[in-house]
Amino acid sequence: MLEPVADMTKLGSKPSGSLDGRPAPRSYAGSTTAVVWFRRDLRTGDHPALSAAVRSYERVVCIFVWDPSLLSRTGQPRLRFLAGCLSSLDRDLGSAMGKGLVQLVGEPETVVPDLARTVGADVVYVSADFGPYGSRRDNAVESALGADGARLVRVGSPYAVPPGKLSTSSGAPFQVYTPFWKAWRQQGWQQPIPAPPETLLAKITRAGVGNDVRVPEVAPCVHPLPPPGEEAAHGRLESFLAGPVRGYKDQRDLPGVEATSRLSAYLRFGCLHPRQILSRLDPTGRGEQVFEKELCWREFYADVLWHRPDASNQPYRAEWSRLEIDRGPLADERFEAWAQGRTGFPIVDAGMRQLRSEGWMHNRVRMITASFLVKDLHLDWRIGASWFMEHLVDADLASNQLGWQWVAGCGTDAAPYFRVFNPTLQGEKFDPKGTYVRRYVPELAGVSDMHIHRPHELAGSLLAPLDYPQPIVDHHAERDEALTRYSRMRA
Numbered sequence: 001m002l003e004p005v006a007d008m009t010k011l012g013s014k015p016s017g018s019l020d021g022r023p024a025p026r027s028y029a030g031s032t033t034a035v036v037w038f039r040r041d042l043r044t045g046d047h048p049a050l051s052a053a054v055r056s057y058e059r060v061v062c063i064f065v066w067d068p069s070l071l072s073r074t075g076q077p078r079l080r081f082l083a084g085c086l087s088s089l090d091r092d093l094g095s096a097m098g099k100g101l102v103q104l105v106g107e108p109e110t111v112v113p114d115l116a117r118t119v120g121a122d123v124v125y126v127s128a129d130f131g132p133y134g135s136r137r138d139n140a141v142e143s144a145l146g147a148d149g150a151r152l153v154r155v156g157s158p159y160a161v162p163p164g165k166l167s168t169s170s171g172a173p174f175q176v177y178t179p180f181w182k183a184w185r186q187q188g189w190q191q192p193i194p195a196p197p198e199t200l201l202a203k204i205t206r207a208g209v210g211n212d213v214r215v216p217e218v219a220p221c222v223h224p225l226p227p228p229g230e231e232a233a234h235g236r237l238e239s240f241l242a243g244p245v246r247g248y249k250d251q252r253d254l255p256g257v258e259a260t261s262r263l264s265a266y267l268r269f270g271c272l273h274p275r276q277i278l279s280r281l282d283p284t285g286r287g288e289q290v291f292e293k294e295l296c297w298r299e300f301y302a303d304v305l306w307h308r309p310d311a312s313n314q315p316y317r318a319e320w321s322r323l324e325i326d327r328g329p330l331a332d333e334r335f336e337a338w339a340q341g342r343t344g345f346p347i348v349d350a351g352m353r354q355l356r357s358e359g360w361m362h363n364r365v366r367m368i369t370a371s372f373l374v375k376d377l378h379l380d381w382r383i384g385a386s387w388f389m390e391h392l393v394d395a396d397l398a399s400n401q402l403g404w405q406w407v408a409g410c411g412t413d414a415a416p417y418f419r420v421f422n423p424t425l426q427g428e429k430f431d432p433k434g435t436y437v438r439r440y441v442p443e444l445a446g447v448s449d450m451h452i453h454r455p456h457e458l459a460g461s462l463l464a465p466l467d468y469p470q471p472i473v474d475h476h477a478e479r480d481e482a483l484t485r486y487s488r489m490r491a
């Protein structure tokens with residue numbers, strides 16, 4: 001539960017200003033001071049903005065802002081994970097020695113300049129944010145700081161190659177993944193830099209900030225979340241590299257097997273930078289090569305969204321806004337069945353329940369559940385995407401919205417619109433023994449392997465599972481319906 005927020009104006013008095021109207025000079029106890037504003041970069045290792053600040057300034061105040069407009073869109077598991085990452089960062093920044101991370105609550109445009117003024121900083125360092133909201137917010141903070149005689153300095157980004165850096169030979173943004181991937185590899189990235197040494201971290205201070213800021217209290221949650229923070233992220237990377245990465249190429253599509261890295265939440269909050277992963281991959285390993293390509297999808301989608309911020313809520317391909325979408329009470333009922341994992345299609349239900357119970361879903365199952373919403377239920381991809389955004393701990397606007405658009409067929413590199421996943425066959429192919437389904441749909445625990453993805457065929461027999469719904473739609477009929485709608489849209 002979120003608590004009422006502290007008023008940033010209590011942090012310190014506004015500068016009185018000089019008689020000629022210019023801002024008061026920036027200094028605190030005669031020292032030069034910088035602020036480092038952490039956002040999607042909750043770590044100390046390979047953090048160019050933090051390193052630049054502690055190298056160049058005598059005092060460094062590290063902050064995180066609980067931004068109400070982001071809080072309202074963040075589900076409890078993600079908030080909980082974020083809170084854990086912040087505690088871990090606070091420790092790493094020296095909270096035991098009275099230093100650490102200063103947490104503020106309020107509109108960044110107001111609280112960041114207020115804090116900079118209070119501590120006498122004339123510069124605020126950040127890792128650049130390329131998302132539509134993040135860039136707007138940073139531009140607003142930059143103007144507010146500028147009006148006050150201070151600067152926002154962007155150093156580094158959450159990507160190995162920042163969005164907007166690469167373009168096709170004709171200078172256009174990439175719209176297709178494979179050429180982007182080739183250009184991305186060719187561009188390359190720097191080696192990660194270590195965390196600043198203790199002597200430089202000693203410059204971190206809370207002096208002048210005051211202690212009257214209360215941060216939101218995040219209620220504990222029942223989800224089995226990954227352990228938060230930078231150290232845990234490195235631990236996860238090490239255990240993935242020590243074994244599973246070798247089977248990644250062949251097993252990453254099997255949701256019943258722990259074959260993927262589970263690094264997405266750490267990348268989301270920047271507990272780990274992609275450079276730190278890429279620099280550890282053996283370029284000759286088959287699993288590593290495929291894994292590197294997956295990391296590149298994250299960068300590709302960030303690049304696409306940077307060029308087309310409207311793609312966060314509009315189809316990338318404009319003609320798709322003509323597609324007929326179901327609305328009304330039956331559509332609402334079907335959406336609810338999908339969201340609660342009660343569609344009668346075991347792989348879809350297992351995925352949706354994994355999302356609700358763990359704040360994460362396997363990639364193959366994200367594709368199957370998304371396809372089901374769009375192509376079997378004929379619902380708007382945006383309502384599915386927003387459900388994912390609310391419930392995923394790793395929710396990332398670019399990867400999520402463009403991942404949904406890819407499945408729906410309206411995005412870049414889109415899966416051909418006429419390829420409609422059959423959820424039963426997908427289940428049989430990728431979860432042949434029903435290991436994954438049985439884990440999340442206990443009603444089906446006793447069903448044989450032969451029927452685990454077709455429990456409806458047992459209807460009327462003694463073996464029929466109790467309390468498991470019949471399929472809410474006929475897949476073959478809905479597939480035909482989807483193809484008819486696509487032809488009408490393209491006519």
Ligand SMILES: Cc1cc2nc3c(=O)[nH]c(=O)nc-3n(C[C@H](O)[C@H](O)[C@H](O)COP(=O)(O)OP(=O)(O)OC[C@H]3O[C@@H](n4cnc5c(N)ncnc54)[C@H](O)[C@@H]3O)c2cc1C
Nearest residue numbers: 260261262263264294295297298363366395396399400403
């Ligand atoms: C409909 C849909 C929605 C998605 N929403 C998100 C989201 O909100 N946040 C998110 O991080 N990923 C999203 N993905 C991509 C992918 O499902 C997750 O990144 C992956 O399942 C995370 O698990 P992992 O870390 O074990 O992945 P691994 O297989 O170990 O991959 C390593 C990393 O590569 C990146 N990656 C892998 N596949 C993709 C991909 N298809 N697109 C973009 N990045 C990828 C991720 O950063 C991931 O952590 C979505 C995919 C689909 C189809």
